[in-house]
Amino acid sequence: MTYLICPGIHDRKLTESFLEGLKSENINLNKLLILPVDRYPPYSAFHIFSFLEQQLKSQTELTVISFSAGVVGAIGAASKWQQQGNSIRAFMALDGWGVPLRGDFPIYRLSHDYFTHWSSALLGGGDESFYADPPVDHLDLWRSPAQVPGWHLGKGDRSRTTAAAFLAHLLNS
Template sequence: MATVLVVCPGVHSPQLTECFLTAVALDRANTVQICIIPGDRQPVYSPLHGLRVLQHRLGAPWAAPPVLFLGFSAGVVGLAAIAPLWKALGGTVLGLIALDGWGVPLSGPFPIHRLSHDRFTDWSSALLDGPAVSARGSRFYAEPAVAHLDLWRSPHTAMGWWQPASATPVRTTAAACLQTLIHTTAAL
């Protein structure tokens, strides 16, 4: 069964999400199936909205293909609730990738990866996270800092430090970090 990348954007124009998918080289011809939770008609921060979209597009969690969740900003709020719920309902959750989900505590029985637009957001978010982030996940922060929306629109221009679990930090772009996380997870 192919992995489904569930993308939950923030509250912004859908064109920015297309820019993100292009910058990370995630187009429709990729090996990963992409399911976008639309934010232009319903609130992306609502777990009920997101869960309805997923059930409509993927079916019952226990019968759906494995999913990797990826959210940005307000979309992280929705996914913070959806991912553990999807798992509890029998779905296979390969992980959660949160881009600038500042102030949103993240935990779950799956790897969690955080990418932040600056060092302060990374540091302050780490204070809220459960052990899944440090034990099985990873962190990235842009240095020099980039604007919040630029992390989504242009992750290929956000240079920074990626700290994989139990490894030495690597200087790379947010896009390269995401490509590695997505393709490594999808191969599982």
């Protein structure tokens, strides 16, 4: 299993902080690829797919964790990756507001507030979702997922959790 992180357009330190937040939940991302957004635009499916082809020489199962502008390119790259005979275990979109999410693989949305959650769900809600409550700033969802409380919406139920715990639930299952 390989994990692909597709950040948005922001300081690299936010992604480092995001990964630290995941470690606090004992999430082990041992085979990790981070899209270098200084060389590949995160909103370009073509560029993300090219990056994957260069980095992964053999077929592999992939879990994609994307944020903001990274969601735009990552959903297209994930679909192309699967069309090439590879497997997408899960696709996680953090604050991919306004991005249609469709694919023949499990999709999960995380949002920094209820409005983003609700309005994004109109374009594909995903299998399970999370939204911050109380709302947080857009970048805080990525920077500090362990410190973002909210609601996990599952199959007909909802429960209080944090963004990092929600991701741990998805990644460790």
